[in-house]
Amino acid sequence: MINIDVLVIGGGMAGSAAAKAARDYGVSVALADPGDLGGT
Numbered sequence: 001m002i003n004i005d006v007l008v009i010g011g012g013m014a015g016s017a018a019a020k021a022a023r024d025y026g027v028s029v030a031l032a033d034p035g036d037l038g039g040t
Helices: 013-024
Strands: 006-009 029-032
Touching (some): 006 013, 013 029
């Protein structure tokens, strides 16, 4: 079983920023997106 503190759904600009911010706090983060990462 994988231990994840934060799961971010969506890899757009907001999702990527949320994942990075959570990681900066030292928690383990997973980001789920079916497409390419990044926004428009």
